[in-house]
Structures are given as structure tokens and as C-alpha cells.
Amino acid sequence: MRPYGPDSPWDFDPAITYLTHGTYGACPRPVIEFQRALRGELESNPIRFLTRELEGRLDAARREVAAFLNADPEGLVVVPNATTGVATVLESLRLRPGDELLTNDHEYNATVNALETVAARARGRVVRVEVRLPIRHPEEVVEAHLAAVTPHTRLALISHVTSPSGLVFPIETLVRELSRLGVDTLVDAAHAPGMLPIDLEALGAAWWTGNGHKWLCGPKGAGMLYAREDKRADLRPLVTSHGRNDPRLDRPPLWKEFDWQGTGDPTAFLSLPEALRVIGSLDPDGWPAHMASNQAKAVDARRLLNDRLSLEPIAPESMLGAMAAVALPIAPDEATTEALSRSLADEERFEVPVGPFPVRACRVPGQPPARALLRISAQRYNEPSDYERLADALVRRGLAARSGATARVPATASGIVAG
Numbered sequence: 487m488r489p490y491g492p493d494s495p496w497d498f499d500p501a502i503t504y505l506t507h508g509t510y511g512a513c514p515r516p517v518i519e520f521q522r523a524l525r526g527e528l529e530s531n532p533i534r535f536l537t538r539e540l541e542g543r544l545d546a547a548r549r550e551v552a553a554f555l556n557a558d559p560e561g562l563v564v565v566p567n568a569t570t571g572v573a574t575v576l577e578s579l580r581l582r583p584g585d586e587l588l589t590n591d592h593e594y595n596a597t598v599n600a601l602e603t604v605a606a607r608a609r610g611r612v613v614r615v616e617v618r619l620p621i622r623h624p625e626e627v628v629e630a631h632l633a634a635v636t637p638h639t640r641l642a643l644i645s646h647v648t649s650p651s652g653l654v655f656p657i658e659t660l661v662r663e664l665s666r667l668g669v670d671t672l673v674d675a676a677h678a679p680g681m682l683p684i685d686l687e688a689l690g691a692a693w694w695t696g697n698g699h700k701w702l703c704g705p706k707g708a709g710m711l712y713a714r715e716d717k718r719a720d721l722r723p724l725v726t727s728h729g730r731n732d733p734r735l736d737r738p739p740l741w742k743e744f745d746w747q748g749t750g751d752p753t754a755f756l757s758l759p760e761a762l763r764v765i766g767s768l769d770p771d772g773w774p775a776h777m778a779s780n781q782a783k784a785v786d787a788r789r790l791l792n793d794r795l796s797l798e799p800i801a802p803e804s805m806l807g808a809m810a811a812v813a814l815p816i817a818p819d820e821a822t823t824e825a826l827s828r829s830l831a832d833e834e835r836f837e838v839p840v841g842p843f844p845v846r847a848c849r850v851p852g853q854p855p856a857r858a859l860l861r862i863s864a865q866r867y868n869e870p871s872d873y874e875r876l877a878d879a880l881v882r883r884g885l886a887a888r889s890g891a892t893a894r895v896p897a898t899a900s901g902i903v904a905g
Contacts, residue, residue: 507863557686563744568676571695571711581608592648598847647677652809707754780808783864787873794877818858
């Protein structure tokens, strides 16, 4: 399925090859039209939509999303994105001096910045686990985290699917083993919903937050935060509004606190059930087959790139979802990686992220990055020929590890890499 044309629900510019679905996602046309209709209803009578109807609409949408995640709806609240979900949990903690917040060097720059902010305020500290590349077995990830736990470890922030390296971490084992040691886990699942099967009841994490705009293909601004039942009483939204003193006893406390935080546009989250229907209908066997197809495509694409460029894989194929990263033989600094990404976009019309690893917040001040990673995504609209042409473009630039050629990467300014 091409990303444009009458048979596709996506409306990409036909001049580009979009290999970075994991960055901002891509919302299909029927979902955009559904949201547009909701916005029309809202603007036709804001009082009716926001004051009289919003709670019922939110409750219905939340139940559908919760069912997709196998989660108790009473523990699920709406947030704009997973970064906000992480910040919400961290700001709700009652940290003490000396407390340690555990994370690793595959994490997202913004969320590690958030860890540093709350740790500094409480006079605690962030402990960064090094998970070295290449990873030979997922158990290495578990062992590295468990070895860093101390009596002062208060919380672990771990991504289910890592952003810079595009790897699926063994989150079920991590949550279970950390809990055994008395450590709560906040799962950053920004990439997980819609990429991998999710069962929050079975996972049992203290907190979990995910995005609806990435692999669920919903509108931007549709995120969710889940709290285990024993963690709900202390969870507070970043904005305090009317729900704090809502006297109703027939409505879950979290819903009262989170569902209204001032006037905004709730149509992104309200459109997620439509996204679940649209994407789930693309394969005759529904979401499980859709996710498995994307995963298989990513595995094949990484194998192709590594073979064509004579590169060693950074982790086993069992740790891949619908994204994959390859380590390129170029200088792993921001200027060089951004230059390559920009060159591929401007000259070849590929949208594909290239960045230094680890990200800045995961490095000791003054420590240079260790690798330059190019990360591909695999979505329904991508085809094997997309990755073959990308490999051709990289080979032309002399990026095959044993080609003997000089890499052609023009100089350019550094930029911000999202997702």
C-alpha cells in the first residue's frame, strides 16, 4: 500500500518516502475527517459539547481505549502525550533527599531531563544504567538494571520501546524483577500502543503512559496515562482545576481530577476509537496481524541495511518491533548526524532520522556520544523497495563499513530530533 493514491488512507506528499512513522506518527484521512466533524460539533455549540456532553463522550472513548490496552478504565486518564504523562507521575512523587531515580542510556532526552529536574529539587539523584551496544540477549538489559538498584532506589523510568535505538526492552521481566526488589516502574510506552500487544493488567506496572498519535495513528495530542489501583490516590494532574473538590461519589477520583483542566480541544482523544477501527480494518485479521506485519517488515529492512552496508546488528531481531536502528560509520556528533539526515531529505526525499547515541541527557557532561544511529520505521504504507532505495543512497554516500570510500556528509547546523 503506497502512502498516497485512492487505495490509501494516508495523504503524504507523493514526492517523499516517509520512513519515520515513529517520530510523529501519521494520522489517516478517515480519522482526520472524524476529528473535523467533532470539531464542527464543538464549535456549533461549545456549551453543549464541553459542559453537557464531554464527560459522556470521554467515558465512551476511554472504555474503548482501555479495552484495547486491557486496562481498568478507572485508572486511565487523558494527557496530551507520553512526555506529559511522565512529568505528571514525577511531579506527583514525594521524593526525599538521597532518593535515586533509575533509568538507562537508551532513554528519551526530554524524559531524562524531567528526571533530573525533580531529582535536583528533592536533592536526590538520577542513576543512568549503561546498556552497551551491541546487545547480545535481552537478559543483559534486565541484569544491568537490577545491578544498579540500591536501598535508595525509589523509581525506575524505562521505555518499553526505546526512542533513539528503536529496541523493544523486556518490560514484563523488568517490571516484575524490579517490583521484587521493592522498586516501582514508570513505563514510558510512547511507541508501544499500536506497535506491540499491550496488557496493562498483566504487566502490573505502577504507572504506564503512551501516545495515541504514533502507532495508533490518532491525531496529535491524544495520549494516555494509567495508574495501578494502589497508585491512584496520590496521582495529581499538572493543572489543578474544578475536579479537586467535586463532591460526586459515583465518578472515579482520577477522572474528576484529570478530565477537566481548563478549556482545550478534547477531539484528539475522542477520535482514538475511530483510529482503532480504521487501522484495525486494514488487515483482515485485525490489529494483531497488522502489528505482526509491521514488525516483520522492520526486521527485513534492518537485515537489508546491515547486509548492504556490512554492519553488525546492534541487538537481536527478537528485540525489534516496528522500528529498527543501524549504527553508521560516521562521526556520532549532532552536526554530522543532522547533516546526513538533512541530506537524505533534501537530495533523496527520504524522511529518516539520524542521531547521536546516547542522547545528550543520557551522557555524562563532556562525554561524547558513542554511536551514530539511523532509525527506520515500518508502517502499512511502507514497501521493501523503500528500504532498498535507502540502502542505495547510503552506499552512494560511502557509508558501507568496508567499502573503502570516503563518506559524503555535508556540514550543517544541528537541530532537535523528536520522537
